[in-house]
Amino acid sequence: MQKVTCDTLVAKACELLENGTVDRVLGWKNGEFVYDVTPALFTTVDDIKSEFVFNDFCGANFSKYLIEETRKTESKVLVFLKPCDTYSFNQLLTEHRFDREKVYAVGIPCEGMADITKVKAAAGDGITAIKAEGENLVISTLYDDDKAVACADVLAERCVVCKSKKHVAYDELLGEDGDVIDSNRFDEVEKLEAMTEDERFAFWQNELSRCIRCNACRDVCPACTCEKCVFDNPESSVVNKAISDSFEEKMFHIIRAFHVAGRCTDCGECSRVCPQNIPLHLLNRKFIKDINSFYGEYQAGAEAGSRAPLVDYTTEDIEPTDAVLKGASDNA
Amino acid sequence: MQRIGVFVCWCGSNIAGTVDVQAVSDALQNEPGVVFSTNYQYMCSQAGQDIIKNAIAEHKLTGIVVCSCSPRMHEATFRKTAAAAGLNPYMVEIANIREQCSWVHKDMPTGTEKAIILGKAAVAKVNLNAPLKPGESPVTKRALVIGGGIAGIQTALDIAEAGFPVDIVEKKPTIGGKMAQLDKTFPTLDCAACILTPKMVDVAQNENIRIFSYSEVEEVGGFVGNFDVKIRKKARFVNEDICTGCGICTEKCPQKKVPNEFNLGMDNRRAIYIPFAQAVPKVATIDADYCTMLKTGKCGVCSKVCTAGAIDYTQKDEIIEEKYGAIVAATGFNPISMDKFDEYAYNQSKDVITSLEFERLTNAAGPSAGKLVRPSDGKHPHTIVFVQCVGSRCAACAEKGKEYCSKICCMYTAKHAMLTRDKYPDTDVYVFYIDVRTPGKAFDEFYRRAVEEYGVHYIKGMVGKVSPEGDKLMVQASDLLANKQLHIEADLVVLAAAIEPDKSARPLATQLTASMDTNDFFTEAHPKLRPVESPTAGVFLSGTCQGPKDIPETVSQASAAAAKVIGLLAKDKLTGNPCVAGSDELMCNGCSSCERVCPYGAITYVDKEFRMPDRTTRVRRVASVNEAVCQGCGACTVACPSGAMDLKGFATKQIIAEVDAICR
């Protein structure tokens, strides 16, 4: 159950639209299914009143949308940012990807978003309605009676290990600001590091071989904002639009993760949108964990304008050979 | 499609002994793009070069692969050959089949196979080569020296002597810097003023030199050969052109209580002042922080006594814009603050002083007219303790001291101790040291003389504590060699404070896009081979802004920097390395990653208008590489996530083609 209600957001959006602060609003509306909430752009109060939704399925991170949106007109766009979204917001500012002056950012608290896969596992298929009631979600399906599941049990993985409830950028905050959380988000990475090389290879072979190269992970990623991706560019020599062999998807995912290394805020959008449920965040988090352990704690986006670890160095940095040993416990 | 010619060299038996050269030229004949392939005994000989030239003409070659010795040997030779035959020299690639093949392998079949693969990689690369032309840019024949200490003075004089105009920007009202404050100089003990002031006069009289005193660099734009600099000439409220430097105003000014920074605050000056008698330019300056007229509008004494009418209370800061071909940083140093060293009681007792203050105390033009007296009571000190390495070699706390050795303290402390004993034989002089470091011509001899001839007590060990007791200073120290703790009742304690770069250096480095180390010393382009150049082309380093140095070293570096500047200004045009980075603006995100890794500050960002497919226009921030500044390392190409940044001559496509050819 979210602490801030849909009505509050609607009221805020209408207010800002009516008083002329903004002329467009980035928000969510229902998709084909109730859990299928999609990002939408609203320009009228009527649309907002009738279509705007906010519930436990509003995971989409709007930061990336600002790049295109701010280019459209000279006036401001309203964006609602959950704490984790604000990190991406800052990171994009660091990289000069949009004009801060053209955005009115409203920070909203977040109690964690639900993972539909987990909901389905708990309540079965054929979902027709989902209602939040206290700490539970009440789920109606085609086949059974309504079923209540605890929100906590269906939290998305990224929300279970939420790194921060603190907004690091906003013009206005609805509700109270939280704190940075000392989460155990690297546990899964550590588990993999503790495996043998063979086990790790088997794990990733199993995961990555499911990749269908739909590019959803890339397209949703707020760090992947290149005007043209190297994998789409025939001049890059690595252009590839579809999986064609056993290595291609590895190449894609390694390079994708490397390109966002030090810039990835760990927002978890890549894993959220993956239709094949590949835990892509484990690649990004490996880089984050290595960066923290090799070069000191660094949270991308925590501070606008900070220097990313890969465009920085010290003369005493760890040697690659030692880094590999340090990066995996089975090598010790 | 290229038309490539392959030329396999035997290098006598050097290559042909281990590699079947005929097999190599035959195999490469079939590679894509290759229209001609041959081998010859000595490709680098005149006859060999003629084969290449003829083939270029006969087969209309657009690219050349020479399978021979290392490109470090003969790449230049074959590029010239190609150029002579009308082919762009950057269409030549070398396959190194001698140093990296025939000389390290013994077996003919495997050696031949490897040579073929190396040849194929070179062919694959040439297929993607493009003709390159080195960029040219004109050179503004004027140099800027920032800082008017002995380093800046020497650099400016040397450049001016070579016939080029030079401007010196000095933030203080006079040039001279730290050296002007010193008494005597080691190891020869001649007086600093006697050797410095003639040079200052030379600067003033040199027609090629302009001095902007009481001025600071406001903004730097442009690049090597073409810097655009804005200089802020601070208002000194005295017309420099009219002021004769007679000094009457500095005697009549009623505001007498201004701490005299030239004497490190040990005495006072007036609100209108000339820092010292030999100042250059010798004109007065009004200190706006203390001048009653400027603060309240009531006084005007200086204006009344000035017969020349030089006082101008309405003067404003002036911005001067000038173009320069080269910039020399000579921003110098300062002793660090002693505030954090409570153990030495610097802030508790007037009789604990720094070495620079000691210089002023012993200087004939100083606050005590050269008589060595205690600042507290003006009495003659009988026991003096010198403490070395105060704040130098201090790795424990970055706020307190500096990790590096300040280099000059051992020598000046020996000088102070020696001079004290020489002039006042009735004093006991102790020097506490960790190590005495005296490399340098006649330096160690100097230090030994202090001990042997002048009877200075050198004690290995540090002072732990100085506590004022009555009018004495109790010094508690260890004597490591005697394994004793000493308690000395001293009259004066002199701290050899570490030196640090002047605070103006950091913002200046940012303006110049010159890099600095963690201690704020300017980084040199190469620590051994290019010690007076900054990695930023056209920016040179003189004196202690690059690292701790004594006067002889500073002067040699100053002259070296001048020589580099002269070498640059002597050119009419700068020819660049054509293998430079370039950004594809259509793909650039403007994210600044490349800018951040560029060691030369060659990348800037511009807002550029793009026409979109739907006929609208869009302004985007894109990277722009200054080819005159880029050195072609390629760091930016990897930092760039979109692949917009590429390196000419070593393009991503070319290297991947080589990889593919090798792994084929």
Place this chain on the structure above:
Amino acid sequence: MQINGEFQPKIVAFCCNWCSYAGADLAGNNRLAYPENVKIIKVPCSCRVNPMFILRAFQRGADGVILCGCHPGDCHYTSGNYYTRRRMALLFSMLNYLGIEKERTRVEWVSAAEGAKFAQTMNEFTEAVAALGENKRLEDLRCKK
């Protein structure tokens, strides 16, 4: 690649122009033998080596990739190899995390005076890669003959 029934690894070595390539030349001048398996690609600075090049080599059938540059602090471009060091530390750690044997990748600092070190490094590296056998985990099956 098999020669006389013995596995011969394919090794790609990226060498920076100023130190390591010169170090390789020195190995040649001194006739210090190392295996033919090693093929050198010259780059201006180790920081020119894009992780894509390394992955591409593996994709196209390389069994080991080694990157040589100036010693830290000696970079011709002052800071290039410091960036290389960070990039490769992260990349190699990632490759190992994906289950790629850590012996297949290496960074070595070789100065222009270290011909012997160059040859020795190449001998050791080739031996280590040969011991692992063919690189099945990262190669592109399409490119196999």
Place this chain on the structure above:
Amino acid sequence: MNNSTENLQKEIIRSSGVNPKKCMRCGKCSATCPAYDEMEYHPHQFVYMVENGDIQPLLESKSLFQCLTCFACIERCPRGVEPAKLVEAVRLAVIRKQGANHLKADDIPALLDEDMPQQAIVSALRKYSK
């Protein structure tokens, strides 16, 4: 250095967290030490002797218990060597020796004198009353 000394040296370096190699022999620790004259081995010697594995004389020396643990040496050391921590580690090595308990709580009052700092009494009680 024989094996047991080497182990002891390693143990002292490990438990103290001090790297004696950082010492540049300036002697500021000893210069600043208020208990200097009472000590047979002075702070700088502690550092030097531990670095060289010359541990036995330290174990037997009374200097161990004359250090006031005032931390002046730690405060003043320009290299961050922290000699007092080293002294403490050697002291612990002695205390931990089986059957070599020097001090019983009952003995303490008799040993007190007016000059002994309060801090020393407290730390002595803490250390030796086990």
